[in-house]
Amino acid sequence: MISSTSTILAVGAAGKFAGLVVPALAERGVTVRGLVRDASQGEAVRKLGATEIAIGDLRDGASLDAALQGVDAVFYIAPAFLLDEAEIGKGLVDSAKRAGVRRFVFSSVFHPGLRTLGNHAQKAPVEEALLTSEMEYTFLHPTVFFQNFTASWPKIVETGVLAEPWSVDVDPRFSRVDTATSPKPQPLC
Helix, strand or coil: CCCCCCEEEEEECCCCCCCHHHHHHHHHCCCEEEECCCCHHHHHHHHCCCCEEEEECCCCHHHHHHHHCCCEEEEEECCCCCHHHHHHHHHHHHHHHHHHHHHHECCCCCCCCCCHHHHHCCHHHHHHHHHHHCCCCEECCCCEEEHHHHCHHHHHHCCCCCCCCCCCCCCCCCCCCCCCCCCCCCCCC
């Protein structure tokens, strides 16, 4: 169980979605260490509620090892559409194991086994690494974020049409998630 004395590493803390996790974790009273790629992002992440800042690169094992020292849990959402995401994610899992991390929360995708979508297929090896890691883990499988409408919202209002690329021949069951106003989340770690 993660307690108020725990330290949680939020990977990509300056990002669109991990940046929403930082304040939620800070509200729970845990120490949030925000992993950012560039020191210039540190102040913004502190304003979100991070107590500590770690600067690192997901492709640099030494920087990950340093960022994970003393960490009890990890929240990880990869940057979108990394070509080598599977290797990066597996490397992060390995670093977390070496550091003695107890819990790992991985924000994956809906249907990570869907190999025809490259960004989905890249998540499955990371999930497999976590399944065999002996850490406690949680997989988040979000589908569609309401925030994805931000850029097209003026056109939707103007035309009254919300067009989506779903086949009428296939049952596209999914749920939408509002990351900004969703009910208070259950503990991530």
